[in-house]
Amino acid sequence: xxxxxxxxxxxxxxxxxxxxxxxxxxxxxxxxxxxxxxxxxxxxxxxxxxxxxxxxxxxxxxxxxxxxxxxxxxxxxxxxxxxxxxxxxxxxxxxxxxxxxxxxxxxxxxxxxxxxxxxxxxxxxxxxxxxxxxxxxxxxxxxxxxxxxxxxxx
Numbered sequence: 476x477x478x479x480x481x482x483x484x485x486x487x488x489x490x491x492x493x494x495x496x497x498x499x500x501x502x503x504x505x506x507x508x509x510x511x512x513x514x515x516x517x518x519x520x521x522x523x524x525x526x527x528x529x530x531x532x533x534x535x536x537x538x539x540x541x542x543x544x545x546x547x548x549x550x551x552x553x554x555x556x557x558x559x560x561x562x563x564x565x566x567x568x569x570x571x572x573x574x575x576x577x578x579x580x581x582x583x584x585x586x587x588x589x590x591x592x593x594x595x596x597x598x599x600x601x602x603x604x605x606x607x608x609x610x611x612x613x614x615x616x617x618x619x620x621x622x623x624x625x626x627x628x629x
Contacts (some may be wrong), residue, residue, distance in 0.1 A: 480507035498592035501615035523549035572594035585625035
């Protein structure tokens with residue numbers, strides 16, 4: 476069952492098993508605030524156990540583009556389209572957030588982003604492969620992020 480992410484009253488519901496649940500909830504709320512402010516879109520999440528299609532889509536892109544497969548358990552996903560951009564998110568128990576931004580009509584504007592919750596270590600799967608930039612967030616503390624451009628068609 477899908478749930479609306481509240482970025483005013485941040486909740487760890489759905490993320491309780493994460494060792495960085497508070498920070499991950501803040502990261503998820505930060506994304507919700509971004510989409511509301513930029514697109515007037517309400518950010519909904521679905522338990523990973525109920526969204527196999529989204530997990531398969533993100534996993535396929537990660538595997539085919541960079542040979543990546545995360546050991547951490549996926550907790551929640553989100554998948555939607557705003558304007559001409561398709562978005563897919565996976566929030567992992569480790570505190571990692573992976574998002575796919577896939578512009579329908581512009582192959583040069585397609586990417587996979589990684590965001591690390593405050594307090595988590597860089598996952599072994601990403602260690603040494605990506606450089607992470609830091610940004611401060613009132614909701615999430617310090618977020619470290621990186622990305623790569625998608626070359627294939629999905």
